[in-house]
Amino acid sequence: MNPTTRAPDYADTVRTPEELGRDAIGRTEAQVIGTSPIERTAIEREEELFTINMGPHHPATHGVLRLLVSLEGEVVRDLKPVMGYVHTGIEKSCEDKSYWKAIPFIERMDYLAYYSNMAAFCGAAETLLDLEIPPRAAWLRILHLELNRIHSHLVGLGTSALDLGAISMFWYCFRERDTILDLFEMSSGQRMHTRYFQVGGVAEDIPVGFARKVREFCALMPGRIAEYEALLDHNEIFLQRMKDVGIVPRERLLELGVTGPLLRAAGEPWDLRKVEHALPYADFEFDVPIGTVGDNWDRYRVRLAEMRESVRIIEQAVDGLPEGSWIADERHVVLPPRHELATSMEALIQHFKLVTEGFRVPPGEAYFPVEGPRGEYGVFLVADGSAKPARVHMRDPSFVNLQALREMCVGGYVADLIANLAMLDPILGGIDR
Amino acid sequence: MPDAPGLELIAHEINSRHEGAIVGTAFEHGQAVLLADPGLIRETLGFLRDEPAHAYRFLASVHGADYLPAAPRFAVHYELLNMPRVERLRVKALLADPGDDGLPELDSVVDLFPTADFQEREAHDFFGIVFRGHPDLRRILMPEDYVGWPQRRDFPIGGEPVIFTATEDTVPGWTR
Amino acid sequence: MEVERTKLRGLSPLDRPRSPAELRVRQLRARDMLRGDLEGADLDEYVESRVLTTTLERAQSWARGNSLFPATFGLACCAIEMMSMVSARYDTSRFGAEVFRASPRQADMLILSGRVSIKMAPVVRRIYDQMLEPKWVLSMGACSSSGGMFANYAVVQGADKFLPVDIHIPGCPPRPEALIYGILKLQRKVFGDPDLGWRERYRAGGTEEGRRPWKAGALPVERVGSAPAAGIVTGHGQPGAAQLDAPVGHPQLTGHEARDAYEEAEEDEPAAGPRPAVGWRDDA
Ligand code: SF4
Numbered sequence: 098m099n100p101t102t103r104a105p106d107y108a109d110t111v112r113t114p115e116e117l118g119r120d121a122i123g124r125t126e127a128q129v130i131g132t133s134p135i136e137r138t139a140i141e142r143e144e145e146l147f148t149i150n151m152g153p154h155h156p157a158t159h160g161v162l163r164l165l166v167s168l169e170g171e172v173v174r175d176l177k178p179v180m181g182y183v184h185t186g187i188e189k190s191c192e193d194k195s196y197w198k199a200i201p202f203i204e205r206m207d208y209l210a211y212y213s214n215m216a217a218f219c220g221a222a223e224t225l226l227d228l229e230i231p232p233r234a235a236w237l238r239i240l241h242l243e244l245n246r247i248h249s250h251l252v253g254l255g256t257s258a259l260d261l262g263a264i265s266m267f268w269y270c271f272r273e274r275d276t277i278l279d280l281f282e283m284s285s286g287q288r289m290h291t292r293y294f295q296v297g298g299v300a301e302d303i304p305v306g307f308a309r310k311v312r313e314f315c316a317l318m319p320g321r322i323a324e325y326e327a328l329l330d331h332n333e334i335f336l337q338r339m340k341d342v343g344i345v346p347r348e349r350l351l352e353l354g355v356t357g358p359l360l361r362a363a364g365e366p367w368d369l370r371k372v373e374h375a376l377p378y379a380d381f382e383f384d385v386p387i388g389t390v391g392d393n394w395d396r397y398r399v400r401l402a403e404m405r406e407s408v409r410i411i412e413q414a415v416d417g418l419p420e421g422s423w424i425a426d427e428r429h430v431v432l433p434p435r436h437e438l439a440t441s442m443e444a445l446i447q448h449f450k451l452v453t454e455g456f457r458v459p460p461g462e463a464y465f466p467v468e469g470p471r472g473e474y475g476v477f478l479v480a481d482g483s484a485k486p487a488r489v490h491m492r493d494p495s496f497v498n499l500q501a502l503r504e505m506c507v508g509g510y511v512a513d514l515i516a517n518l519a520m521l522d523p524i525l526g527g528i529d530r
Numbered sequence: 531m532p533d534a535p536g537l538e539l540i541a542h543e544i545n546s547r548h549e550g551a552i553v554g555t556a557f558e559h560g561q562a563v564l565l566a567d568p569g570l571i572r573e574t575l576g577f578l579r580d581e582p583a584h585a586y587r588f589l590a591s592v593h594g595a596d597y598l599p600a601a602p603r604f605a606v607h608y609e610l611l612n613m614p615r616v617e618r619l620r621v622k623a624l625l626a627d628p629g630d631d632g633l634p635e636l637d638s639v640v641d642l643f644p645t646a647d648f649q650e651r652e653a654h655d656f657f658g659i660v661f662r663g664h665p666d667l668r669r670i671l672m673p674e675d676y677v678g679w680p681q682r683r684d685f686p687i688g689g690e691p692v693i694f695t696a697t698e699d700t701v702p703g704w705t706r
Numbered sequence: 707m708e709v710e711r712t713k714l715r716g717l718s719p720l721d722r723p724r725s726p727a728e729l730r731v732r733q734l735r736a737r738d739m740l741r742g743d744l745e746g747a748d749l750d751e752y753v754e755s756r757v758l759t760t761t762l763e764r765a766q767s768w769a770r771g772n773s774l775f776p777a778t779f780g781l782a783c784c785a786i787e788m789m790s791m792v793s794a795r796y797d798t799s800r801f802g803a804e805v806f807r808a809s810p811r812q813a814d815m816l817i818l819s820g821r822v823s824i825k826m827a828p829v830v831r832r833i834y835d836q837m838l839e840p841k842w843v844l845s846m847g848a849c850s851s852s853g854g855m856f857a858n859y860a861v862v863q864g865a866d867k868f869l870p871v872d873i874h875i876p877g878c879p880p881r882p883e884a885l886i887y888g889i890l891k892l893q894r895k896v897f898g899d900p901d902l903g904w905r906e907r908y909r910a911g912g913t914e915e916g917r918r919p920w921k922a923g924a925l926p927v928e929r930v931g932s933a934p935a936a937g938i939v940t941g942h943g944q945p946g947a948a949q950l951d952a953p954v955g956h957p958q959l960t961g962h963e964a965r966d967a968y969e970e971a972e973e974d975e976p977a978a979g980p981r982p983a984v985g986w987r988d989d990a
Binding site: 692 | 853858859
Binding site for chain 1: 558559560561563587588589590591593594595596597607609613616618620643644645647648649652656669670671672673680681683685687688
């Protein structure tokens with residue numbers, strides 16, 4: 098297939114509603130009906146738009162996304178996402194919970210980036226409390242955020258490859274994913290939705306043997322990534338469906354508010370890890386991979402390269418993990434250590450107060466962004482001085498990035514839509530919240 | 531982030547161009563907030579976007595909020611970002627509640643920032659804020675025939691009461 | 707499944723031959739059998755030790771239970787754990803439940819993996835209605851079993867409000883092992899009673915395919931007011947009051963039904979009067 102015909106400039110292919118109702122030479126429907134039957138059949142065959150409904154139960158929509166696709170033959174002419182099928186009302190539920198009980202809710206928004214969700218929420222609460230987290234906690238957060246990034250990209254890669262017909266990628270990616278989940282389980286006791294971060298630091302120090310396991314994982318992972326590359330990079334089917342498909346120019350992506358690997362694949366080196374200094378990413382040495390063309394191939398390569406960089410960060414994080422406490426010593430926010438409960442009355446009272454009522458956060462508003470696997474996760478938090486947040490709003494990257502799907506797909510084939518959607522990697526829990 | 535004096539300068543600059551567009555500033559926890567007049571929100575955001583000295587060209591997010599006991603009840607926050615300078619600026623437009631006879635209204639900024647499309651629909655869906663001039667203002671996450679604005683603070687959270695042994699006689703709809 | 711098996715003088719074919727001599731004896735017997743030389747008690751013993759008798763239903767449910775095809779249908783976080791159920795580590799193909807079918811028409815089992823929102827509930831019900839019988843539903847995780855932590859306006863508090871659920875699997879998310887355990891439980895259920903009698907249990911008579919008084923897929927849900935506490939979702943998968951009072955018409959035929967659906971529809975008179983109101987619980 099000739100790439101130039103497959104990916105025309107999106108501006109040429111976007112049609113206004115008036116144009117959609119007209120045929121190639123600009124006649125309206127009424128005029129067309131006036132023509133002779135033979136002529137009309139020919140016109141209709143060329144120009145008829147056919148709207149199909151994909152989802153919400155469709156195996157390749159990565160969740161319960163529904164797409165209304167207008168097709169002309171096999172070419173996508175228009176696309177409308179319909180979402181809300183897993184709208185859970187999490188933001189409302191958070192308003193009914195004290196801050197530390199809201200963390201599990203926040204986690205369940207984007208269910209492949211639970212650490213990013215937590216980091217954004219805890220960061221916003223800490224901003225309002227003017228709380229500084231100890232270095233060990235910050236490093237542990239980075240360690241887990243990066244493990245989470247690899248985990249998320251693995252699931253994304255496995256399921257995308259599955260959509261494109263490469264089923265064995267799924268097994269391989271899930272094999273490594275389970276290794277990461279073992280690490281999560283080791284540090285927090287849960288595979289998913291760990292509630293490991295909390296306001297003031299992390300819930301628990303890492304257990305004995307965790308560092309060794311992480312090092313083993315770091316030694317293993319680059320080889321595994323090389324295996325994925327060996328499987329996919331020269332696969333003719335995969336290349337055909339990836340290269341020069343779904344190109345959207347960088348400027349347009351910025352207008353659409355797209356962040357994350359999608360934006361970086363288009364050549365914009367924007368990574369909050371490099372520019373925001375709320376988490377000490379400045380102490381780490383890593384690169385930000387970017388693409389040049391901005392097609393699906395670049396998106397795939399950027400994600401693989403990001404996994405490699407994350408492995409580098411994780412290695413540095415375990416090697417240089419600072420000693421000290423893993424949680425801030427702020428007794429009005431943080432539960433007293435377990436052993437004090439047996440000896441100190443104040444600690445017991447404090448514990449009781451914190452567990453039953455929660456801590457109060459002074460009135461104010463804060464927005465705290467974190468670079469997650471899909472882009473900028475930002476929590477906007479309004480506190481009214483009570484122990485419960487007054488408003489929690491998550492700026493979820495999948496939700497914003499989804500707006501780019503139309504421009505990625507319009508003018509391409511309907512089969513490329515699946516590839517585009519897979520490479521957009523939306524998580525419906527994050528979109529619908 | 532612009533610092534506190536810088537924020538005042540920006541406010542002054544916008545006010546000298548569009549009289550009364552900025553009604554206040556706030557600088558807390560290192561985050562800069564411009565309190566904008568909702569009637570002039572397009573002018574404010576357009577100025578911040580296009581003026582070369584500011585060039586907040588990236589709209590990271592639009593948050594709706596409901597400050598129920600407070601007097602102008604609703605707010606829409608625009609989270610602006612200048613990528614080269616890594617500066618964030620929040621523009622907040624407070625909207626009064628017109629009560630039973632209407633919905634709070636605000637001009638849409640979709641043509642300035644195309645990313646606001648879904649996000650304004652979301653604010654509309656949850657808070658009933660009407661964005662004038664939005665190309666496709668429908669509910670986005672709730673079912674389209676849903677009645678009510680679920681994330682307003684006076685909307686009940688809903689759900690079902692949990693039945694414990696102690697309460698099973700009093701919870702409605704449950705008999706032994 | 708329980709099959710009565712008595713050992714025949716210690717020479718059950720399931721026993722390994724204890725010595726080469728014994729193996730030789732068996733070989734000779736088999737040869738005699740093939741030649742037709744075996745007769746009398748010897749022949750009886752030979753056949754009994756090799757042939758297993760059971761009822762057709764049992765054999766059928768044994769086959770069914772060991773090849774449960776789930777529908778490819780993920781709702782939320784639990785879906786990720788559902789996917790890892792088929793991964794190499796957990797490998798449900800050991801229990802015959804790894805063939806995810808993208809079309810509900812080909813699936814036997816619907817795994818409700820995640821929270822069901824009020825917007826999704828009619829869709830889920832429709833997918834359930836599209837599945838061919840016999841069909842089973844597993845509700846995976848706290849959310850689909852009870853609404854879980856999300857007791858709010860958007861989430862249906864438990865999927866058994868609108869479709870019959872066979873197995874509830876606790877956890878948030880349940881580990882893949884837990885899901886496999888749930889599938890094993892379902893298998894036991896399928897082995898024991900292929901019909902399962904769920905229509906009696908849920909008092910869902912009249913919901914057989916092609917006989918529903920309301921159109922397939924239309925969830926009998928009434929929305930009342932805007933306050934969810936006042937009950938945005940009423941009814942428990944039963945026809946609402948409006949549907950009960952309305953004259954019950956024929957099921958709408960699309961032309962794709964089996965032949966007998968037409969014939970039945972022609973024979974049956976429309977049911978007169980409201981159907982007996984049946985509730986999910988005895989609270990009426
Ligand atoms: S039970 Fe837990 S993991 Fe499963 S869908 Fe609900 S919140 Fe997600």
